[in-house]
Amino acid sequence: MIIDCHVHPLGDWEAMLAAANRHRIDRLCLFGLANAPLEEETNGDPLNPPPRRVQEANDHVARLLALHPDRTCGFCFLNPRDPVFCAEEIERCIGQGPFIGIKLWIALRASDPRVDEVASVAERFGVPILLHCWNKTGGNLATESTTADVAGLASRHPKLTLIAAHLTGIGERGVCELAPHPNVLVDTSGGDAEAGILEYALKELGAERILYGSDAPIRDFGSALARVQACAMTEAERRAILAGNFLRRVLHAGKVAHAN
């Protein structure tokens, strides 16, 4: 079984599903992006989509979840700059809706206190937060989390499961910074299919803290899957990364959240 934990349903959905079929991916975890919000809606800041755009992105995913309940699951997309709206949207999408986790937009670093407010709500619902994370040579965007930011958030919310997206982007340094925080998982997406980094993460984090993710359509399912399939590991570890960890740490938590 293969579950892709990091998919943006942008563009031609049927083409995306066809591509997932070609690569034998069983389930896609979807989250929207508030792409290209109008300038007047964001006061000139494209990283700050307004609530209406966030809701549209979540509504789009909700429609796909209803169309393909056996092939998809979804995370609620949020702009953390407005924690009050975030709490309402979490209630709408997770409390009342089918979503099983949260995806934070790169509108704030994980070190910002407003992210703590959203994290507290996620903790209450018992669902994970996936957040973009990178350690860029030359420096990150002002609101783009580094692994140090995520490590801080993890230490302040030790019962919350965090998924630091983009293993290739965080590199060896990022793996080292996240290693002491067992509540942080990493996904295998980000950048090109560079060899060596997943091998390093396996050694330092263990397979149980790694999820397969592609970041499609920004990346191809094939090149993303190849990272897991080409990396030297046991078959049990590969099964855990491709699906087992997601089933255990995310889907199960989502079911518990909905049952409660």
Place this chain on the structure above:
Amino acid sequence: MRIDVNASWGHWPFRDLRHAQSVAAFVEDRREHGIGETWLTPLEGYFRADPLAETAALRAIFGNVNGVKVVDFVNPTISRGPRSLGRQEEPPPVIRLAPTFHSYTLGSPQAKEALKAAGGGIVLLTVRLNDRRGQPAAFAVPDLSIEAVLETAEAHPDCCFVATGCCLREVVQISEEGGGLSNLCADVALVDGLDAVAQARHRLGERLVFGSNWPLHYTLAAVRKVAGSSLDSKETAGIFAGAEALGKVAPGSNGYLEH
């Protein structure tokens, strides 16, 4: 036959590449992915001044390995590069230039001299080896601009150029701004995005060839991007064997694999 035009060999000090520590491992990787021929560049050539010396060392290792063609990696700012090319009776069939790694421009007199010496052959141009955002700070190298690649291909119509490490956006740029340049190709190694190889093929046709960027990237990633694309089997076979046609593209080529 699958031909990989963009693979390297050697020590890479910035990451532990355990899958590439022996010739046997290389041979097994090629066998596993059905690659019958590999054009191999010395990795050390990227961060040492005289890559041609590294080429000689690589040739000593792989001289007797079937299916391996060692690429002459030239730094035109080192006199040994163009001069040694000029000393040969025939131009070497395949050379690699990496201007951003060796700090020269393709329009420089030295680069022009090297390209003249390579006339009629195939020239691999390193656009990038890896994502700049993840490069080690002490070895951050700018990407080669596609504008420079286009200008060079236009100025040297007797050579066949393969831009290695292009992303999809750059492939689109090549097709839009260099559509008439039949002597300019690109490899798939860093073309990524949902079904991006199919988009690249539709743009470049037979000028899109297979390259893996092994061992920095997984060979399987390049294979799966092609084999798992929405292209039909004839088109995917055309990419995998695309390098076979390169000798025909380069009008003066004497057969690019005759070393």
